[in-house]
Amino acid sequence: xxxxxxxxxxxxxxxxxxxxxxxxxxxxxxxxxxxxxxxxxxxxxxxxxxxxxxxxxxxxxxxxxxxxxxxxxxxxxxxxxxxxxxxxxxxxxxxxxxxxxxxxxxxxxxxxxxxxxxxxxxxxxxxxxxxxxxxxxxxxxxxxxxxxxxxxxxxxxxxxxxxxxxxxxxxxxxxxxxxxxxxxxxxxxxxxxxxxxxxxxxxxxxxxxxxxxxxxxxxxxxxxxxxxxxxxxxxxxxxxxxxxxxxxxxxxxxxxxxxxxxxxxxxxxxxxxxxxxxxxxxxxxxxxxxxxxxxxxxxxxxxxx
Amino acid sequence: xxxxxxxxxxxxxxxxxxxxxxxxxxxxxxxxxxxxxxxxxxxxxxxxxxxxxxxxxxxxxxxxxxxxxxxxxxxxxxxxxxxxxxxxxxxxxxxxxxxxxxxxxxxxxxxxxxxxxxxxxxxxxxxxxxxxxxxxxxxxxxxxxxxxxxxxxxxxxxxxxxxxxxxxxxxxxxxxxxxxxxxxxxxxxxxxxxxxxxxxxxxxxxxxxxxxxxxxxxxxxxxxxxxxxxxxxxxxxxxxxxxxxxxxxxxxxxxxxxxxxxxxxxxxxxxxxxxxxxxxxxxxxxxxxxxxxxxxxxxxxxxxxxxxxxxxxxxxxxxxxxxxxxxxxxxxxxxxxxxxxxxxxxxxxxxxxxxxxxxxxxxxxxxxxxxxxxxxxxx
Numbered sequence: 176x177x178x179x180x181x182x183x184x185x186x187x188x189x190x191x192x193x194x195x196x197x198x199x200x201x202x203x204x205x206x207x208x209x210x211x212x213x214x215x216x217x218x219x220x221x222x223x224x225x226x227x228x229x230x231x232x233x234x235x236x237x238x239x240x241x242x243x244x245x246x247x248x249x250x251x252x253x254x255x256x257x258x259x260x261x262x263x264x265x266x267x268x269x270x271x272x273x274x275x276x277x278x279x280x281x282x283x284x285x286x287x288x289x290x291x292x293x294x295x296x297x298x299x300x301x302x303x304x305x306x307x308x309x310x311x312x313x314x315x316x317x318x319x320x321x322x323x324x325x326x327x328x329x330x331x332x333x334x335x336x337x338x339x340x341x342x343x344x345x346x347x348x349x350x351x352x353x354x355x356x357x358x359x360x361x362x363x364x365x366x367x368x369x370x371x372x373x374x375x376x377x378x379x380x381x382x383x384x385x386x387x388x389x390x391x392x393x394x395x396x397x398x399x400x401x402x403x404x405x406x407x408x409x410x411x412x413x414x415x416x417x418x419x420x421x422x423x424x425x426x427x428x429x430x431x432x433x434x435x436x437x438x439x440x441x442x443x444x445x446x447x448x449x450x451x452x453x454x455x456x457x458x459x460x461x462x463x464x465x466x467x468x469x470x471x472x473x474x475x476x477x478x479x480x
Numbered sequence: 481x482x483x484x485x486x487x488x489x490x491x492x493x494x495x496x497x498x499x500x501x502x503x504x505x506x507x508x509x510x511x512x513x514x515x516x517x518x519x520x521x522x523x524x525x526x527x528x529x530x531x532x533x534x535x536x537x538x539x540x541x542x543x544x545x546x547x548x549x550x551x552x553x554x555x556x557x558x559x560x561x562x563x564x565x566x567x568x569x570x571x572x573x574x575x576x577x578x579x580x581x582x583x584x585x586x587x588x589x590x591x592x593x594x595x596x597x598x599x600x601x602x603x604x605x606x607x608x609x610x611x612x613x614x615x616x617x618x619x620x621x622x623x624x625x626x627x628x629x630x631x632x633x634x635x636x637x638x639x640x641x642x643x644x645x646x647x648x649x650x651x652x653x654x655x656x657x658x659x660x661x662x663x664x665x666x667x668x669x670x671x672x673x674x675x676x677x678x679x680x681x682x683x684x685x686x687x688x689x690x691x692x693x694x695x696x697x698x699x700x701x702x703x704x705x706x707x708x709x710x711x712x713x714x715x716x717x718x719x720x721x722x723x724x725x726x727x728x729x730x731x732x733x734x735x736x737x738x739x740x741x742x743x744x745x746x747x748x749x750x751x752x753x754x755x756x757x758x759x760x761x762x763x764x765x766x767x768x769x770x771x772x773x774x775x776x777x778x779x780x781x782x783x784x785x786x787x788x789x790x791x792x793x794x795x796x797x798x799x800x801x802x803x804x805x806x807x808x809x810x811x812x813x814x815x816x817x818x819x820x821x822x823x824x825x826x827x828x829x830x831x832x833x834x835x836x837x838x839x840x841x842x843x844x845x846x847x848x849x850x851x852x853x854x855x856x857x858x859x
């Protein structure tokens with residue numbers, strides 16, 4: 176295999192992996208703090224794709240022709256509204272079940288996922304929607320036919336993912352809010368006794384997860400151009416896999432899992448066979464879980480006596 | 481205390497009787513016909529075409545007096561393009577709704593298992609859009625189609641690739657589904673006949689529902705292909721085309737009827753990505769002289785009858801015609817009637833062979849222009 180083909184596959188894999196990682200954050204943070212899998216998270220990402228298209232359409236219809244401004248405004252609006260979705264979902268579907276058996280919020284999550292999917296289908300129609308390609312710029316390295324290329328959007332995806340990951344790590348490790356999050360994660364009851372409003376912290380985690388999914392939604396919509404009410408399912412499963420691979424509950428694990436998943440898909444697809452790339456990715460997951468049941472960066476759970 | 485409760489009992493019995501009579505009368509007034517397809521899920525756009533087309537047909541047939549004096553009542557069945565759900569829907573339509581015939585399904589992978597259920601019950605089923613050969617190759621007497629077969633459609637593309645495009649290296653991609661892989665294999669079988677199978681440099685399947693095919697595109701580039709054939713639906717064809725162009729591949733792109741839908745311009749992200757792509761499909765139904773009146777009516781109602789809409793319309797017309805002609809609801813007799821008569825439909829007069837395939841089907845090649853519209857190519 177030529178070097179430029181290999182490099183191109185690395186670019187493909189990194190882009191895909193960054194997106195998985197961004198969405199995986201939502202799964203991993205929620206699992207870390209309330210110990211449940213938020214199956215509606217993939218659909219929150221789907222909603223953000225719709226919001227992106229709606230925001231862009233509204234901005235352009237008002238005659239705003241500065242692309243950077245339109246994109247930033249869209250990103251901000253989408254994050255805000257998607258965060259509101261995340262907050263509402265937690266408030267409506269999960270908080271009333273806080274003390275219920277573990278299975279109840281899980282079922283509630285699946286229900287929420289169906290509500291979002293069908294709600295969007297009914298309100299926006301079943302057809303695939305799309306935004307036109309806005310940023311056609313591409314960076315190319317190499318000559319003639321032997322080149323490696325990365326589109327500006329792909330570059331944005333990688334940079335934005337890594338930046339938001341770094342910002343989030345700083346937030347969790349260095350701020351008072353982060354300390355409260357970690358305390359709630361370690362022992363919710365003890366944290367409450369010490370004066371932390373755990374309900375508010377759990378809401379915050381849902382809001383952060385949704386905002387990250389919104390970033391992914393905006394970037395994906397710019398990169399692939401099309402979406403429908405069903406995209407949350409496939410991407411959600413992949414992101415969830417990434418979260419488990421990296422160690423569910425671990426923030427850097429989510430990003431690492433996403434990147435490994437994206438790279439392994441692209442490289443296997445490029446070197447061996449596209450038909451079986453998912454088989455390969457999931458086999459990898461099985462292997463990792465056999466040797467490290469808590470994922471790559473997950474901490475072994477200590478039984479509380 | 482006894483007296484009023486007794487009278488209340490009587491009232492209840494009378495009410496129940498009334499309801500029973502009511503539903504009995506209702507059953508005699510209407511003929512129930514199922515319309516099954518992907519009403520939800522990623523391919524719901526096709527399901528909507530089925531439903532709109534069949535609904536318009538039912539409205540028009542009912543306005544003209546219905547079937548044998550009875551009104552048609554349509555029952556919606558949603559298979560979401562999933563084989564398991566398709567058989568469940570088929571059973572529900574038969575057992576619960578007691579439909580007399582079915583228009584459906586869409587995805588060949590759904591139509592094949594569902595048609596077994598209908599055939600076991602001896603119920604007539606006409607699919608407006610399943611082109612996989614296996615739909616009618618299994619010897620089920622009550623299964624018909626309103627469209628052509630992939631072993632007619634695939635070869636047309638292969639001839640064009642070899643004779644007109646003179647391709648040297650061909651990449652064949654499919655979506656691992658019955659329809660997509662079937663049509664890709666039919667295309668390849670014809671390449672073998674043309675002694676051109678050694679020109680296939682890549683044969684791989686992508687996953688339905690995904691959007692990122694960049695790794696596959698890079699692989700196509702590495703293989704040096706000059707022509708890409710894709711067996712699948714527009715949901716995947718659009719992003720695949722876009723990523724081919726974004727990675728700077730100026731290859732010829734061909735696909736089948738599952739991709740020939742205006743929606744591909746949306747899924748690709750703009751007409752500039754679709755321009756120059758070739759696709760085979762059944763003749764454009766909206767341009768046929770016999771369909772003009774229906775097309776106008778539906779457009780006025782706010783729905784452009786694209787894709788399979790008019791095929792669903794014609795399927796219901798055929799069902800109604802057979803019921804009027806054979807004067808029975810028995811699926812086997814309806815099937816016999818259809819195989820021995822010419823049915824006037826919105827798509828023109830149609831006849832069927834012993835397998836349930838249309839006797840005359842003509843596929844055409846279409847090419848996408850720079851404005852996001854496709855035109856039929858002249859031979």
